[in-house]
Amino acid sequence: MRIGIDLGGTKIAAGLVDPDGAIIREESIATRSAETFEDLVGAMDRLCRVVASGDLLAVKSVGVGVPGAVDRGRGTILYMPNIDLEDAPLGSALGEALDLPVKLDNDANCAALAEARAGAAKGTRHSVTVTLGTGIGGGIIIDGKIYAGFNGVAGELGHMVIQEGGPECGCGRRGCFEACASTNALIRMAREAMAGDPDGGLARLVGGDPARINGHTPFEAADAGDPGAQAVLDRWFELLAEGLANLVNIFQPEVLVIGGAVSRRGEKLLGPVRPLMEERAYSGRFPRTRLVTAALGNKAGILGAAYL
Ligand SMILES: [Zn+2]
Numbered sequence: 001m002r003i004g005i006d007l008g009g010t011k012i013a014a015g016l017v018d019p020d021g022a023i024i025r026e027e028s029i030a031t032r033s034a035e036t037f038e039d040l041v042g043a044m045d046r047l048c049r050v051v052a053s054g055d056l057l058a059v060k061s062v063g064v065g066v067p068g069a070v071d072r073g074r075g076t077i078l079y080m081p082n083i084d085l086e087d088a089p090l091g092s093a094l095g096e097a098l099d100l101p102v103k104l105d106n107d108a109n110c111a112a113l114a115e116a117r118a119g120a121a122k123g124t125r126h127s128v129t130v131t132l133g134t135g136i137g138g139g140i141i142i143d144g145k146i147y148a149g150f151n152g153v154a155g156e157l158g159h160m161v162i163q164e165g166g167p168e169c170g171c172g173r174r175g176c177f178e179a180c181a182s183t184n185a186l187i188r189m190a191r192e193a194m195a196g197d198p199d200g201g202l203a204r205l206v207g208g209d210p211a212r213i214n215g216h217t218p219f220e221a222a223d224a225g226d227p228g229a230q231a232v233l234d235r236w237f238e239l240l241a242e243g244l245a246n247l248v249n250i251f252q253p254e255v256l257v258i259g260g261a262v263s264r265r266g267e268k269l270l271g272p273v274r275p276l277m278e279e280r281a282y283s284g285r286f287p288r289t290r291l292v293t294a295a296l297g298n299k300a301g302i303l304g305a306a307y308l
């Protein structure tokens with residue numbers, strides 16, 4: 001048995017994972033209830049004891065997925081964009097509290113590892129997982145292992161520029177993959193389209209309220225036959241394909257996994273993106289990367305952390 005902890009922006013979730021990759025017991029608390037480093041270690045310590053039903057002897061190790069940069073060797077959180085904690089020795093502190101080995105990695109890397117071991121890329125040695133959400137997270141699996149660079153922070157696929165001079169990105173550059181092709185970018189494009197067509201299908205679907213547009217709205221409006229929403233989707237599919245083709249060219253993964261809530265659209269998303277990606281990617285007489293949606297959903301965080 002191993003324990004995986006997913007340190008998220010809103011909740012800290014821990015799960016006891018059996019050798020077959022099933023989550024036996026899961027427990028979570030609100031992240032805001034752990035304000036200091038000591039609180040955080042205490043909260044994780046308690047969660048681990050709860051999911052192990054008090055029997056830590058049956059647990060071999062604990063892994064933690066962190067929404068930020070980690071020093072994997074020392075088990076230290078370097079920094080997190082949304083949680084105020086720097087240079088925090090979480091691995092050693094939690095390890096001492098539980099008397100168990102504790103490993104840390106970035107949460108997107110954990111999701112990629114989970115999909116590679118037990119999800120959409122199971123059975124492959126080389127895969128890349130791209131998670132579409134507020135931004136674009138990425139994890140690279142090479143020969144069955146997370147590729148994290150010499151300093152542990154590689155795999156920032158969202159900050160590859162795909163459109164010079166394009167939309168501003170949180171990192172300070174313009175035209176990054178995540179500024180162009182994240183779910184947030186899709187929402188922004190839909191809001192712009194709605195502002196230009198206040199009587200269109202998008203506007204009708206949300207009663208003219210731009211705040212009600214989410215990642216599913218353009219799909220629903222296009223399904224109902226709205227050409228404006230279809231145009232937004234077509235443009236977004238192209239931008240997504242642009243970045244994915246780059247990833248195929250660089251990594252030639254056996255499987256390219258698309259995660260995030262919008263991936264539940266399945267072939268409504270992948271169907272149009274696949275040919276756009278393939279026409280942009282380097283091609284020849286060799287096997288081609290398969291584009292698939294993630295299989296593990298929000299369980300990937302806990303599972304991937306346990307697999308560390
Ligand atoms: Zn960026």
